[in-house]
Amino acid sequence: MASRSIDTRYFESSEDQMTNLLDQIKDWQINHGFLLKLMPSEEDHSVLSYPVSVSVFPTAFPRTQFNRAIDLQKVYNELYSAIAEDEKWLYSVTKDLIPVEPLARALWGIYEETKKAGIVQNISAGIFRSDYMLHLNDNDESISVSPRSIFESSLKQVEFNAFSCAGGSHANRVADMHRYLTRIGEYDLGQEQRGKEKIEMKSLPPNNNIGGIASCLASAHAVYGSPKSRSAQQTAVLFIVQPNNFNIADERPIEYALWDRDEPVPAYRLNWGDILRDTSLTDSRQLLFHPPWMKSKSPVEISVVYMRAGYETHEYDVTGCQARLQLEKSTAIKCPSILSHISTFKKVQQALTAPGALERFLSAEKAAAVRATFVPVYPLDESPAGLHARKLATDPKESARFILKPSLEGGGHNIYGDEIPDFLSSVSHPEWSSYILMERIMPPILQNVLMGPAGVYEGEVVSELGIFGSTLWQKCTDSERRCEVLENSTAGWSFKTKYSEIDEMSVVKGYGCFDTPRLMED
Template sequence: MATLHCMNDEDYPPDLSEDRLFSLVSQIKDWQINHGSLLKQVDSETENSVLSYPVGVSCFPSPLPRARFEQALDLQEIYNKLYCSIAEDEEWIYDTIKDMIASEPLAKALWGIYEAAKDAGHVQDISAGVFRSDYMFHLTEAASVDRWADLSKTALKQVEFNSYSCSGFSHANKAANMHRHLARIGVYDMTDKPFPVDSLPINHNIDSVASILALAHKEYGPPKSKLASKTAILFIVQPYNFNVADERPIEYALWNRDEIVPNYRLDFPDVLEYTKLTEKRALLFHPPWLASEKPVEISVVYQRAGYEAHEYNKAGWDGRLQLEKSTAIKCPSVLGHLTTFKKVQQALTKSGALERFLSPSEVARIRETFVPVHPLDESTEGLEARRIACDPKRSTNYVLKPSLEGGGNNVYGNAIPAFLKSTPITDWSRYILMESIHPPDADNLLVGSACLDGGKTVSELGVLGCCLWQRTKRTTAKKSGTRCDMLQNSVGGWTFKTKFAEIDEMSVVKGYGCFDTPRLVDF
């Protein structure tokens, strides 16, 4: 059992001498080079070389209350169950997003693909999920002079739930290993106090994501088509991808398993060029770079592209439909993709919404993590939210969020009224208005490709959920429909990101934040 560590280090992080600071930064750079904690500079690519630069990381692990870390991990299986259940509830999803379909191009494209696939008839009842539930730590009382006491007054509050193309897991895994290595070799030790290495939790993101994909691959079974030589997982990725160091480790882990799981990459939207459906809709993949004359039958489609509206031109729309119609297990399906919309997060805060999917005890635990979230539609609640959002004073405590992924899309505080004024009122229903979370800050040094700088920082914890479930028919005296039977429901690991307190966004790959490791503390 790990030793409990009380947080009373008033000088943490330590004020390092110039020599020790130089050594720390040098060791971080060496670690990142040797372990692929890098982003690819795509426009630098030549026939035989490519430039890369280090992903942003914290120099020191940031303090996090152990109780909040454990609470977040303990909740993940409930959140997994919730979102898997939603992904099989067509009626609830449609009622939630129907007002967006006319005004939000991505919602329109995805719902159209779902309906076309439904008309063709579903041929695969099993789905997989790689989820991430993001939290910040909200101060429940006014901030005090004692910053460690502030940490003890925090409540776990959900920022958002991600169910599609979740990224950062490999980078976070590497950052955790880096901080543990630096702690082991004494970089963080003070003169009379060794750093508690066991306060840094171990991370297993890469193995966890690979394991859920491998389980889905096994569940699919042998090829269904006599034309295929074998089965394999297909990663659907964006072309000219700068974030390959986050995706590739999962592929390598699958190839390196004792029981090898073949897997390949395919740029989106080039699906129709390299795949075809058999009469029974097995998905066959045969790119020219594979030596075998026989195509590979795809067991699992792992989506790491297709989360932006512009990707759904005709080739993208038709390609995604082909994937959705196939017998391959989708990670996730189109309905599963739609659950990542912020409108879903907002709808779940309504009275009675959670009770449709969870038990009363589960509902109580989940609801503790919610902050007020409002629609910007023409309902009574939506009209009041519009008044708040258009008020320069009242809007300062809110964040305006669209149903878009990738970071950099939110509008904060007193910038909201001007943004809405420049946005057609017919498009306002695409957004939700979320009350701001006010986390405590901590001192840290952050290092990236551009600079090394210190100051007040705030952190965000993401918890990895790994799921496999099956859609089954449900018939009762009152209603009929579908239900979700969990085949695998587990916590895979975590991400921990830190940014300077004055910066609103957290996206690391876009340069706003850094990957970090929590230093778990007790009070």
């Protein structure tokens, strides 16, 4: 974070009040596990960690747009469930990635091998997140505005995530924290006497990401049913995770929530690199997990594979491809399936903006509601639209209005504005087709105090709203319908805030902070 001093006059708080508020936040984070784990972190019985970056105050956001995003999530769930069962369309929009993008090549290769073996599970689970920012209407650039001016903006989608959607537990914690601070009066700093609106509980929406995500996995577990293999005595959800994970405080609460249900759902963790060592397939392709700490007991049959690893290109070496193939070939319900994973590529986001694309999957009314959240997105291939986009991207002046995005996950991969021409000049022309060109969203700029490892500073900020969705669907055999949605829910939300001059939003990479929307009435 860039260095700043706190101007307490903006928030009408004294130095003593601010110091007490910051101490309350630190104590709350420690007591609620709102932390990131340092790696390596364990010596003897100690564990090193540091608090997740957070906003000190909730940030203003229009209630109507928040509710709109919530309502839209079930439509987005329906859309991406259908896309994941439309192999023909999905291949048509991503096939150009295969020669130039190793991850796309690996995933499509694994899918083809799975088809050859025969797909034995026609039920899939999805834990999705659709991210939005407010866009100032009829403005060429972001401007500093009062909180009331957020009503002059519209809701625009940043991206859609269908794989390892992180941040749910952290978003749950920050909402609880801000609501607690409001409840005990920490934000009652005399705003009303100074003509400012008092922060009230009714303006801070509760969040239930942890319960919502766990419920989706539990439903999939229940649909799978009892063990099919004679050698297994129980079924369980298997979390596939990255080794030496610093973000366990975002993953573990979901695992604990499964065990804490009235009817506990067993859940285990397995490192990506240990899949082939610790799992096996039966002749009828049940996925058996052999926990190394339970060698004397029978294996566990896996009902649901929940992927929190496997989105990085480097994970798909020969061993990684074999490991993912073993999971895909099994009878376990995948969250997500390989085609659902491919649907999260930015090329899919771009293809959906084409005229008539949404109507392939949604009713006209639903398609219109989704399309209203889009900003212009262009391919960077050799199609007429792509050649036009290449001119925009290589023009030093025009490129300032755009973001160049590859089909990679995890944050930190995007190229912004006037950096685009120089970047493209360093990339071979065939590789250009692996990128999309997206018009920049111009959000209103507000004021807040952000608190992270680098310190506590005040400044101009912008925010991003994410809505978590959970869905369970079954592939249809008839040609009229692609899938039958068995469950469709909104799981919760996330809200992240960053300083306005920083391009990336990733919290765990140090760019932004978890926040709570302060819902404002028009």
